[in-house]
Amino acid sequence: MITRVILPIFAFAVACGAQMRTPVVVELFTSDGCSSCPPADNLLARLPGMFPDLDVIPLSEHVDYWNQQGWKDRFSAPLFSMRQQDYGRVFGLEQVYTPEMIVNGTTEFNGSDVARARQEIVKAASSERAAATIGRAGSSSTIHLHVEKAPKGVRNIDVFLAITESNLETPVERGENAGRRLRYIGVVRHLSSVGHFDTKKSASYDADARLTLKPEWRAENVKLVMLVQDRSTRKIIGAAEARP
Numbered sequence: 001m002i003t004r005v006i007l008p009i010f011a012f013a014v015a016c017g018a019q020m021r022t023p024v025v026v027e028l029f030t031s032d033g034c035s036s037c038p039p040a041d042n043l044l045a046r047l048p049g050m051f052p053d054l055d056v057i058p059l060s061e062h063v064d065y066w067n068q069q070g071w072k073d074r075f076s077a078p079l080f081s082m083r084q085q086d087y088g089r090v091f092g093l094e095q096v097y098t099p100e101m102i103v104n105g106t107t108e109f110n111g112s113d114v115a116r117a118r119q120e121i122v123k124a125a126s127s128e129r130a131a132a133t134i135g136r137a138g139s140s141s142t143i144h145l146h147v148e149k150a151p152k153g154v155r156n157i158d159v160f161l162a163i164t165e166s167n168l169e170t171p172v173e174r175g176e177n178a179g180r181r182l183r184y185i186g187v188v189r190h191l192s193s194v195g196h197f198d199t200k201k202s203a204s205y206d207a208d209a210r211l212t213l214k215p216e217w218r219a220e221n222v223k224l225v226m227l228v229q230d231r232s233t234r235k236i237i238g239a240a241e242a243r244p
Contacts, residue, residue, distance in 0.1 A: 025103070029096070030111065032074075032170055043114060071178070149203075156231040158229045
């Protein structure tokens with residue numbers, strides 16, 4: 001359930017002080033069943049450490065179209081395949097692929113390309129962005145999200161909430177990666193739309209979302225990630241992360 005509410009931004013800015021660093025979202029579309037993906041998965045895990053002055057937010061989104069190749073990826077979901085297809089339409093791709101890396105929703109490339117990843121992250125860090133904050137509404141299980149100061153020219157904005165889990169391993173028994181133990185960070189366990197707003201009608205946006213963590217998720221490895229995305233271009237114009 002989502003409820004509009006206005007709360008002081010100061011409390012959330014303090015709670016999410018780490019967000020003073022420039023956030024850059026790196027999405028990787030990957031799969032247990034893809035033999036080309038492990039190098040990209042490893043790169044995604046290294047990227048945050050490569051940019052200590054930035055808040056590089058890794059999102060490992062496991063597509064489900066590899067599940068017909070003899071091994072079902074336990075982290076996969078049709079939602080991530082659909083999100084990748086949506087990006088594919090925006091980028092004008094004839095078909096999507098893995099491993100595909102997308103930086104701030106603006107550019108895509110082979111997820112194993114270290115030099116390109118570095119280049120695009122630096123470029124994304126210099127772009128104008130909205131102010132985004134996320135944090136608990138008091139001591140409850142309700143998460144409050146706030147957006148303001150959208151870049152000039154952006155009108156319709158979508159706000160998403162992702163729950164990620166890191167330090168995950170999968171011993172693959174069949175398929176292209178049979179016999180390998182794959183390691184992941186930033187695996188998207190949940191992704192949902194919180195709402196959207198028109199900047200011509202409102203200069204800021206506030207919403208509450210109920211937080212529900214599954215028992216099998218290890219709380220110390222979980223993060224909440226807020227994505228602020230331009231509806232027309234899919235560019236991620238703002239982001240924030242916090243511990244649950």
